[in-house]
Amino acid sequence: xxxxxxxxxxxxxxPVEDILSHLENKFEVKFSYEPKILKHLKIDELDNNLSLxxxxxxxxxxxxxxxVRLNDRFxxxxxxxxxxxxxxxxxxxxxxxxxIFKTNTGAVNVKTKAFDILPGLIxxxxxxxxxxxxxxxxxxxxxxxxxxxxxxxxxxxxxxxxIRMYQSGHFFGLISAFNPYLTDDIKISxxxxxxxxxxxxxxxxxxxxxxxxxxxxxxGIGTNLLNVDGFARIPLSKKTEVQLSxxxxxTDLFASATYDSYFERIFSDSQLNTANxxxxxxxxxxRFLFYDFNLKFLYDINNSSNLRVNxxxxxxxLDYNQTFTNSSNNFQETRSSLNQVSYGASINxxxxxxxxMFGSLEAYYSNYDLDAQNIDxxxxxxxxxxxxxxxxxxxxxxxxxxxxxxxxxSGYQFNEVGVTNLENVLNPDFTSLTxxxxxxxxxxxxxxxxxxxxxxxLRLGARISYFEKLKELVLEPRFAFNQKxxxxxxxxxxxxxxxxxxxxIIDLQQDFLGIEKRRWRLSNGEDxxxxxxQQISLGxxxxxxxxxxxxxxxxxxxENISARSQxxxxxxxxxxxxxxxxxxxxxxxxxxxxxNLSTWFSYTLSNNDYIFENLNSSSKFPNIVDLTxxxxxxxxxNHKNLKVGLxxxxxxxxxxxxxxxxxxxxxxxxxxxxxxxxxGDYFRTDxxxxxxxxxxxKIKAEAGASIWNLFNQNNxxxxxxxxxxxxxxxxxxxxxxxxxxxxxRVKF
Numbered sequence: 001x002x003x004x005x006x007x008x009x010x011x012x013x014x015p016v017e018d019i020l021s022h023l024e025n026k027f028e029v030k031f032s033y034e035p036k037i038l039k040h041l042k043i044d045e046l047d048n049n050l051s052l053x054x055x056x057x058x059x060x061x062x063x064x065x066x067x068v069r070l071n072d073r074f075x076x077x078x079x080x081x082x083x084x085x086x087x088x089x090x091x092x093x094x095x096x097x098x099x100i101f102k103t104n105t106g107a108v109n110v111k112t113k114a115f116d117i118l119p120g121l122i123x124x125x126x127x128x129x130x131x132x133x134x135x136x137x138x139x140x141x142x143x144x145x146x147x148x149x150x151x152x153x154x155x156x157x158x159x160x161x162x163i164r165m166y167q168s169g170h171f172f173g174l175i176s177a178f179n180p181y182l183t184d185d186i187k188i189s190x191x192x193x194x195x196x197x198x199x200x201x202x203x204x205x206x207x208x209x210x211x212x213x214x215x216x217x218x219x220g221i222g223t224n225l226l227n228v229d230g231f232a233r234i235p236l237s238k239k240t241e242v243q244l245s246x247x248x249x250x251t252d253l254f255a256s257a258t259y260d261s262y263f264e265r266i267f268s269d270s271q272l273n274t275a276n277x278x279x280x281x282x283x284x285x286x287r288f289l290f291y292d293f294n295l296k297f298l299y300d301i302n303n304s305s306n307l308r309v310n311x312x313x314x315x316x317x318l319d320y321n322q323t324f325t326n327s328s329n330n331f332q333e334t335r336s337s338l339n340q341v342s343y344g345a346s347i348n349x350x351x352x353x354x355x356x357m358f359g360s361l362e363a364y365y366s367n368y369d370l371d372a373q374n375i376d377x378x379x380x381x382x383x384x385x386x387x388x389x390x391x392x393x394x395x396x397x398x399x400x401x402x403x404x405x406x407x408x409x410s411g412y413q414f415n416e417v418g419v420t421n422l423e424n425v426l427n428p429d430f431t432s433l434t435x436x437x438x439x440x441x442x443x444x445x446x447x448x449x450x451x452x453x454x455x456x457x458l459r460l461g462a463r464i465s466y467f468e469k470l471k472e473l474v475l476e477p478r479f480a481f482n483q484k485x486x487x488x489x490x491x492x493x494x495x496x497x498x499x500x501x502x503x504x505i506i507d508l509q510q511d512f513l514g515i516e517k518r519r520w521r522l523s524n525g526e527d528x529x530x531x532x533x534q535q536i537s538l539g540x541x542x543x544x545x546x547x548x549x550x551x552x553x554x555x556x557x558x559e560n561i562s563a564r565s566q567x568x569x570x571x572x573x574x575x576x577x578x579x580x581x582x583x584x585x586x587x588x589x590x591x592x593x594x595x596n597l598s599t600w601f602s603y604t605l606s607n608n609d610y611i612f613e614n615l616n617s618s619s620k621f622p623n624i625v626d627l628t629x630x631x632x633x634x635x636x637x638n639h640k641n642l643k644v645g646l647x648x649x650x651x652x653x654x655x656x657x658x659x660x661x662x663x664x665x666x667x668x669x670x671x672x673x674x675x676x677x678x679x680g681d682y683f684r685t686d687x688x689x690x691x692x693x694x695x696x697x698k699i700k701a702e703a704g705a706s707i708w709n710l711f712n713q714n715n716x717x718x719x720x721x722x723x724x725x726x727x728x729x730x731x732x733x734x735x736x737x738x739x740x741x742x743x744x745r746v747k748f
Contacts, residue, residue: 013042033077119647120686122704134587144173150583157200166368192494195461201533222745569720570657579612653679666726
């Protein structure tokens with residue numbers, strides 16, 4: 001208990017007992033606890049606009065205390081033995097907006113229950129929220145293509161309740177596939193990742209649902225212009241609970257303005273739209289839907305051990321049938337379908353032993369399947385493509401708090417990943433089926449230490465991985481250092497070495513109907529070697545009187561990447577070469593918080609270059625996702641029951657390769673230097689508002705409205721060229737146009 005006390009002691013903070021007394025009077029509740037648990041505990045004063053559940057979530061995050069509702073009036077307080085083993089300390093509260101915190105490990109945590117609002121969002125979409133952090137964005141607005149400090153999306157390790165996810169989006173990447181209303185905690189690590197995590201060279205996103213029993217039935221149901229969803233927490237006994245969430249689109253029944261905008265964005269450059277553009281369309285029948293389902297079972301076996309079980313299902317389906325006349329005025333009929341589905345399961349057992357020792361055992365299974373069919377009925381031709389990933393994982397770790405300031409942790413992890421790729425063509429007949437498996441054994445260890453004054457935090461760790469198929473042993477050291485210089489200034493240094501065996505490649509731009517053209521592929525030690533990265537960053541922050549100023553510089557190198565994974569649409573489109581990219585950058589943030597207002601400006605300056613062994617004469621050239629300048633100006637206003645957010649997003653254009661002025665023949669495009677040109681600047685303004693009100697004492701409701709791209713700016717996010725009868729055509733991919741959305745939600 002001494003280490004917990006040390007974390008929360010400060011002359012400028014308020015005793016937790018005083019805060020609880022205020023909450024008792026305000027919400028007419030009564031807390032039951034042992035006085036010694038709260039002795040000397042102090043935290044920052046709470047925002048008076050927080051609800052009771054938001055206030056308790058905040059206190060739980062800072063102090064690692066657990067709150068157990070006995071009934072509508074009485075709430076018991078106990079120590080969370082599962083959490084107090086970790087020495088993470090919140091160093092910035094309400095980072096950008098309420099519910100976002102930064103810890104001394106360099107990671108950023110998002111508590112969705114305490115989350116306020118972000119511009120353009122009317123729901124706490126977890127993968128949209130993180131794109132407001134400096135250094136994180138999607139160059140094409142798709143959640144399935146989030147770029148962290150110049151990395152590609154497949155280089156991110158996304159864990160949902162410990163399950164490695166290979167699908168993260170609905171609507172083929174525009175909406176997060178994770179229901180935001182059971183999700184409780186999101187942890188984002190751009191650098192200095194804990195040694196327990198592997199197989200992701202760019203960043204780590206940990207997404208977890210509520211992990212504590214509520215002892216009360218609660219839930220909610222809501223809808224927007226795309227889908228309807230619901231969630232519930234159902235106590236089964238004093239020691240068990242079931243959490244359920246489900247979401248289903250009604251896009252197969254009703255086409256809203258939001259759906260039309262999303263559909264145009266995703267399918268404008270697909271094989272389906274190409275058929276429409278080149279032919280005279282007579283009939284079209286489209287059906288698109290998505291859904292997701294999540295179940296979590298919680299069992300507190302006793303005061304020192306618990307069991308958690310999770311099940312997950314994510315689904316996207318498109319059926320697209322059309323009748324048209326081709327260039328020869330012959331009738332043709334095609335039937336196309338695309339299914340994208342993920343199944344996942346995990347089980348976690350944790351126990352607190354004597355002598356300040358803690359252990360956990362976790363196993364998971366993840367299955368991803370992408371299946372596309374394109375049938376030309378008139379010509380009796382068909383194409384079937386499938387990309388399937390099966391991932392089994394087991395991890396055991398044990399930690400010991402050696403004293404009030406130090407924790408040591410170690411463990412073992414095993415993973416088996418299998419990838420299957422199928423391509424089956426009828427007329428002419430052709431079949432290709434490949435399956436690869438990589439097994440990985442890893443041991444890891446790390447130590448976390450605070451100085452006696454709590455001003456210094458240091459975590460040192462390392463991960464040793466052996467990849468069976470590659471016969472390769474890799475050592476990956478990691479570290480995180482945080483030093484409090486004065487009451488206002490902090491210094492942060494982070495570094496890591498990481499590796500991964502799986503990545504996404506593109507064989508042809510129109511694979512999988514051109515909608516989900518990336519397919520997962522495993523390293524084989526030859527044309528697809530093990531991907532490795534090195535990263536270091538140095539940051540300085542000032543935080544005082546609700547003013548935060550942060551400056552962070554970083555260097556990142558990722559090697560052994562395949563040219564087929566970069567999405568080239570130039571002279572390197574069909575190249576199969578191995579190279580690397582190096583990015584150097586600076587992330588700047590200034591955030592000023594007032595009583596009801598939070599405003600911030602973020603800016604990233606970076607340079608991201610490729611070097612491939614056999615491309616461009618081994619000389620460097622700009623990365624396809626290189627954005628030299630990225631800026632965001634946002635304002636959040638929160639007064640009583642109304643929340644409003646407004647943001648302006650700007651970044652310089654992406655690189656593209658223009659055709660050479662000297663075209664020697666009309667059978668192939670001659671290109672200029674790779675990525676020698678830049679698109680125009682990207683500019684987008686978003687606005688959103690949420691109004692909350694009570695229907696009864698136990699039922700709350702909220703209505704929301706948002707507009708993405710308020711001024712309907714015509715943003716070009718990609719440009720490439722095609723050749724048609726000797727004529728070079730310039731093709732521009734547009735970002736989302738003016739996209740409104742409405743929502744209504746009831747919680748009980």
